[in-house]
Amino acid sequence: MTKARSRVLAALDNAAEPLSAAGVMEAIGQSCDQATVYRALAYLEGAGLAESFVFHCDEHGTERYYVKAAAAHRHWFHCRTCHRFVDLGSCVLDSILAGYEKEYGIRVKGHALYLTGDCADCAAKAGGA
Amino acid sequence: MTKARSRVLAALDNAAEPLSAAGVMEAIGQSCDQATVYRALAYLEGAGLAESFVFHCDEHGTERYYVKAAAAHRHWFHCRTCHRFVDLGSCVLDSILAGYEKEYGIRVKGHALYLTGDCADCAAKAGGA
DNA sequence: CGTTTTTTGCAAGTCATTCGCATTTTTGAC
C-alpha cells in the first residue's frame, strides 16, 4: 500500500458518504495528481477495499462515486437540494430480483438502485406543509 | 414538430429497446447532425414524448438512453453479453420506496433501478448447467 | 546497496455531450 493509496483509502474511510474522484482530491488536499487518485481508486476497488457506482445528478453531472468496502451491499439516496447522500442500509431487493429472474429467465449478476428527492433536513426547510 | 425531431421520435418508436444518441444516429442513417440529435432528444423529453436514463456498462461506457414515453414507469435489465436491454415491465418498487421515506424521513421524487447479468438467450448459450 | 518492478506526475488524448454562431427552416401576421 503506497502513500498515495493509503491517503485515498483514508479519505474514503473518513467520509460519511460516497466520494467522487474530485471529492477525494479535495479531501486529501491535492496531495497527489488526479491521475494518481483515479489509479488509486481503481486499485482499491480491484483489491476489494472500495466499491463504486456511477451516478448522475442534473446539477453535478455524471461521476463515479466510491465508498470504503462494507460487509453488505448497500444503496444510497441523493438529495437534490443539499446534494448529500443518505445511506439506506443493506439492500432489500433480493426477492424482487429473484422474481425478475424467474419471470424473464434472466440471470441477474449486478444491480443498482438510485433514489433522489429531498432529504429529511431539506424537506423540513422547504415545505412545512 | 420539425423533420429532424420526428425522425428521432420515429427511431425511438421503432426501437425495441432504449437508444443512446449514437444509436439514434445510426437508426436514422446520419440524416442529421449529432448536435441536432442531442437537441431533438432533449426537446422530446421536455415535451413529454420521450424518457431517458443514464446507464453505465463497462464495455459501452456511460451514456444516456432514450425510450418513447410510456404510460407507466418502467425499468430495464441490460445483458452484459449481448448488450440488449430487456423491458422489466412497470415498476414494482412503490412499497419499498414508501418504506424508505418513512424510515429515513426522506422524500423520494425519482429513482432508477438497473439490473445487469445475462439475458435468457445468453445464459442458455453460456452454461447449460 | 544495486537492480528490477511498480507507481507517480505531467501532458496529451478520449469520449459523450454541449455551445457559439452563421445559415436554414418554420411560424405568424398580413
Next chain:
DNA sequence: GTCAAAAATGCGAATGACTTGCAAAAAACG
C-alpha cells in the same frame, strides 16, 4: 402566398470526467 421574426440546424470548437504514454521517482528484493 409573402415576408419579417423566431426557432432549429450544421459545423466546429469547447467541456468535463476520465485515461494513457512516457520519463522520473519510489518501493521491492536479493
